Amino acid sequence: MSEKKRLRSQHSYGARNKDGFIHRSWMKSQGLPDDVFDGRPVIGICNTWSELTPCNAGLREIADHVKRGVWEAGGLPLEFPVMSLGETQMRPTAMLFRNLLSMDVEESLRGNPVDGVVLLGGCDKTTPGQLMGAASVDLPTLVVSAGPMLNGKFRGRDIGSGTDVWKFSEAVRAGSMPLRDFFAAERGMSRGPGTCMTMGSASTMACLAEALGVALPGNGTAPAVDAQRRLIAHESGRRIVDLVQRDVRLSQLLTRAAFRNAIRVLAAIGGSTNAVLHLLALARRLGVELQLQDFDTLTADVPLLVDLQPSGRFLMEELHYAGGLPAVMKNLAPLLDPAAPSAATTTIEGHYRDAECYDSDVVRTLEAPVKPVSGIWVLRGNLCPNGAVMKPSAASPALFRHRGRAVVFSSIEDLRARIDSPDLDVDENSVLVLQGCGPRGYPGMPEVGNMPLPRKLLERGITDMLRLSDARMSGTAFGSVILHVAPEAAAGGPLALVRDGDEIEFDGPARRLDLLVAPAELAARAAQWQAEKAAAPQVRGYAKLYVDHVLQADEGCDFDFLVGASGSEVTRESH
Template identity: 60%
Template sequence: MPQKARFRSAEWFGSADKNGFMYRSWMKNQGIPDHEFDGRPIIGICNTFSELTPCNAHFRKLAEHVKKGVLEAGGYPVEFPVFSNGESNLRPTAMFTRNLASMDVEEAIRGNPLDGVVLLTGCDKTTPALLMGAASCDIPAIVVTGGPMLNGKHKGRDIGSGTVVWQLSEEVKAGKISIHDFMAAEAGMSRSAGTCNTMGTASTMACMAESLGVSLPHNAAIPAVDSRRYVLAHLSGNRIVDMVKEDLRLSRVLTREAFENAIRTNAAIGGSTNAVIHLKAIAGRMGVELELDDWNRVGRGTPTIVDLQPSGRFLMEEFYYAGGLPAVLRRLGEADRLPHKEALTVNGQTLWDNVKDAPLYNDQVIRELDNPLVDDGGMCVLRGNLAPKGAVLKPSAASPELMRHRGRAVVFENFDDYKARINDPDLEVDADSVLVMKHCGPKGYHGMAEVGNMGLPAKLLAQGVTDMVRISDARMSGTAYGTVVLHVAPEAAAGGPLAAVENGDWIELDAYDGRLHLDVDEAELERRLSASDPTEASRRIASSGGYRQLYIEHVLQADEGCDFDFLVGCRGADVPRHSH
């Protein structure tokens, strides 16, 4: 019998007319019996599985465990694919297709008979993309990540995915190790299914999802190949069915308070700078006001207590065994450092209810607040005539002696210019110089690739220099480290002041006071910008048409989350009913 008009899926399957007949009949060609249409919730499993996204390549098995949980709870699971934007292979960067993936998710949810959805996320951009798309529809949704890979192994020691690449490549350039030593670490770095095992962007965004309350406790840290990852998937399948019955939509969870909890959490874990952009984009889809300055207001003054690479020593395996994110949140809450304990989560409990009794097994991995890795791990938001709309710096990954610095600019017009000149023995650069790279923002390098952590000149590495101030409108991998100023807005390709920087200009960085200043007067800046057209290159790229044109014409700047201007806001799940 047709189901009663109770859930959203009843618009498809709940009538005894021609339309209901056809919708049910088409689904029945998969062997689905009548009783599956008797009024039970239809649960979508939004799967970013792809063999081209290695972090998510084990998601077929993960989805099967979600299905078991959905069926056990009295729902009916339907799995569907969406664009899988994996950072490891996709050029120029997965950030370029984050918004595309979110559009895929949004329209797949809105246009199909789904009452709730389980979001299978893993690699960096899949988490924000799926949350952005689901938030735009505002139906019950729960996140299940794929989990981090096991610790890398090389020469008898643990190595962190991503981070070891930056470390060893610099050692090759400095002549400290051979190319053969470098290549020997390749297989050992990625020895199991899962995302990067450092506190890179994937692990950061998994922690952001958990601290936002859109996943079950411990979702962020259980290793990908640990059987408890599949238990969590099963339980998430159970829970989404009840969420549908309770009408527990994302708008009740993704509140202003939830985002403030996430900002504080990011500081405590030493999370990726990419979280700044992604949280803003997710908030924008939900209609929650979140500004760049909120990272200063809420995050600054928070100690980094998670001792993980790239900021610290350990990896995600140790993080989970030490207690995972619930232990971090408990430690913050007990010190009255968790802004909103009462924030609702997808299991129907408050964030504090979920973590107040969480076990904590290792004070080295998850430190006490009076013994932090970094005293103030809150993201530094910088402003000044070089970044009128802001820039960011990750203090837990920076060198303290460079947090206040004044040096002369060594300018690279774009990433190709940087690659061509950085190791030139005749490059005029010293340890006090400030490396500046332009035209790598969302419009200039369509997608804002992770190239902001510029490798240092080989001749300085050979002298023992290990860090320099670097400034760009690009992003950097969450697995990277250094005193790196990122996300300068407006970007050079949008006519921002960064486009006017010339070799030899003095630049002042004061991360403690949030200042980024170019020692060039306003009239001279205007003269330089008017003498050229920094937006010409991006306009030329846009003229080639296709998704590139759509991207460049509509992408917002970094301080606004790099979403498309026409995607901001919650549009809901209503769709006109089609009559066959």
């Protein structure tokens, strides 16, 4: 064998002894020739393809295009599966298993003889889960996303995943949409492989991978069925070999500057609040200083530049044809750090320096934005001492300041049982409060924060109310919704102490959320809660591990024992 630079994989494939014989011989059972073990980079293709995850159903083909690029650049591509998390199919919620996927990725990468990895993900939790696991091992890494579906179609107009589902559902409950039309729309919503074509969590994380510099330009927006998606996969296969040869590791790309850029891009595109949890968790795996407050501070001066559902009108196809994320970043350039690193072009400025915008209705400028207020509001107050978040671009400005009495639901089951009752004591000024849906309380923090409005108010034409919970909401959802209240109710946070009729005061511009109840009364309620709290029902398996070790929303909902990287060396301490 030639005397090339000794790569990590050569510990297994380069030895001229019994161990090398065993490793090479078993791999040769797949028809691999002798010379692929001569010191060329071994590239793992980490695939979340699954027929149970429709968003990722196209990744089997995408993997083949990555392999072509790897072979062409002189590497050896080896594809392997990891757990696939389908947000639309998995119960009780895919977020429960994001950390498990990250562990699957981490141990697969550390335990196997690979020198670099291409992460193939799509649906909401697959991209962050894969990145978190890869960050803990810190090999050269690239992301190739599944890409969004084509626009949905219904009776001659475009409809968007999730966003129009919520609208249609409320219309049915209000009596303004017949069920036959509702089911007719169902047939036209999802027209092929790919993720939600709205700016949901999947599209958000695909765009942020691009903004972070760990995916090639175009990754965030190219439709799943577009030839450019395959081109990106092919070029990513070439690029990962180059990154391995230059030993450009994930920690060299995911710097503080990269995260700052990604957070500003998050605001400009009207991205999902779920990205807050994922970026916090990812940064903590790398030891990068990032706090919940950064999402407010860094987005306070960033308007909404992309007119895309749920914050606007268009869908991902239009964004891609308008110039994609490079066009957005070029318009946002005065607020970005151009020197942040990139796997594709050395610095992130290379992603957008020569970009053009082809549709100024879809991608706006800082001087003429879609909305002047965007980003993430991080709220503080006695109801959320560790923070809560709101996405103002998806909310009603009339509710940016609001005071109302609480209508409290102790669980999602309680909400579903009573929300449409004609006897529910609620009006349009009430504040809907949902407890018990945080990381530990559900468990897994489901996407139920955008609570349905009471039927009797929908029938009166009410379309929005202030809602707050310790839950999440889909990135495709909209409304005046306060989320991720921390500490959660199940951890004894103040949210657990709210009672029907309590006054709640919200001041978005001032970033305040307060429960207007005397401290002595709250102390008495807290003592009663401690005396009555039930033991967690999770008594075995992964659910118990999750409840025992999950951190709160303001820390990204990672496991306490996974914070910080372990590196790529296989040791007793790394597991």
